[in-house]
Amino acid sequence: MKTKSKKYRSHCPINFAQETFGDKWSLLIIRDLMFKNKKYYGEFLLSDEKISTNILADRLEKLENAGLISKTIDEENNSRKIYSLTSKGLDLMPMLIEMIAWGAKYDQDTATPKSFIQQYNKDKDRLIRELLKRLKNNKI
Amino acid sequence: MKTKSKKYRSHCPINFAQETFGDKWSLLIIRDLMFKNKKYYGEFLLSDEKISTNILADRLEKLENAGLISKTIDEENNSRKIYSLTSKGLDLMPMLIEMIAWGAKYDQDTATPKSFIQQYNKDKDRLIRELLKRLKNNKI
DNA sequence: TTATTCTACTTTCATTATGCAAGTGCCTGT
DNA sequence: ACAGGCACTTGCATAATGAAAGTAGAATAA
Numbered sequence: 001m002k003t004k005s006k007k008y009r010s011h012c013p014i015n016f017a018q019e020t021f022g023d024k025w026s027l028l029i030i031r032d033l034m035f036k037n038k039k040y041y042g043e044f045l046l047s048d049e050k051i052s053t054n055i056l057a058d059r060l061e062k063l064e065n066a067g068l069i070s071k072t073i074d075e076e077n078n079s080r081k082i083y084s085l086t087s088k089g090l091d092l093m094p095m096l097i098e099m100i101a102w103g104a105k106y107d108q109d110t111a112t113p114k115s116f117i118q119q120y121n122k123d124k125d126r127l128i129r130e131l132l133k134r135l136k137n138n139k140i
Numbered sequence: 141m142k143t144k145s146k147k148y149r150s151h152c153p154i155n156f157a158q159e160t161f162g163d164k165w166s167l168l169i170i171r172d173l174m175f176k177n178k179k180y181y182g183e184f185l186l187s188d189e190k191i192s193t194n195i196l197a198d199r200l201e202k203l204e205n206a207g208l209i210s211k212t213i214d215e216e217n218n219s220r221k222i223y224s225l226t227s228k229g230l231d232l233m234p235m236l237i238e239m240i241a242w243g244a245k246y247d248q249d250t251a252t253p254k255s256f257i258q259q260y261n262k263d264k265d266r267l268i269r270e271l272l273k274r275l276k277n278n279k280i
Numbered sequence: 281t282t283a284t285t286c287t288a289c290t291t292t293c294a295t296t297a298t299g300c301a302a303g304t305g306c307c308t309g310t
Numbered sequence: 311a312c313a314g315g316c317a318c319t320t321g322c323a324t325a326a327t328g329a330a331a332g333t334a335g336a337a338t339a340a
Contacts, residue, residue, distance in 0.1 A: 012171070016243040042287065
């Protein structure tokens, strides 16, 4: 793990966000951690989009360096690592919820469950609170 | 402009969004259209991040093909094109607002004005309505 | 104890995307 | 007619991506 002082193209917040996770894979890893209860390297490899192993390793390292995720050793199996979201990573949830709503609206073949959109339309903030609670409980 | 039927890696809404605008430049163009009242090719080139001309042309074409922006000829000068957001593009505003809020929170050198964050904290929906109204007025 | 399997990566190399610089071609104003 | 503005294109070097195979240490089975 090399430490490098990152130079940003600008300090526009959108550019900052894009430079932090604006590639085709990073947010899919965040998604797996946030909505699919995944935590192991091997689990990320199983997602539909079929990330390759070298890219996954690279992105996990970058996301950890950016402070969005953290890595710990699994107590039950020392050859296994547990990845989880930091608070900085969890704070992406409102943005991801809006991204899901947009994607669900414009992809006619979207995999988004109707119940999700219903909850989004009914009470967005409540939806976020519930999802955060669910994440917390699964961590035990 | 070639028409190609796009194959998606999956129909997860987050993946759909990432495949549509998940590179390092597309959202900066959307940002310029949405928050900075830009509309000409030459104006996008002036942004702080210094996009190069070939990448800009490529992204404008992709965004147009994806239905996020549209291109018309400037009536006052036929050698000039006007780029503007479609409703599909405008619908990205809630997501971008959340992205700005996140970026402003975690970039200590953020260029985000305090007033923006204050308005965001006070009444998010109102902020979005005001921004949309402002965009509409500038189009006249 | 030895062998096999799990798990998380690395490495290699071909393909694709990016980025700089320079060039093209169509208006437009003088 | 000509200079300049405007929206791109083209060429080429460099960087990122992706598929496949390889490595290394811990766990499990024989």
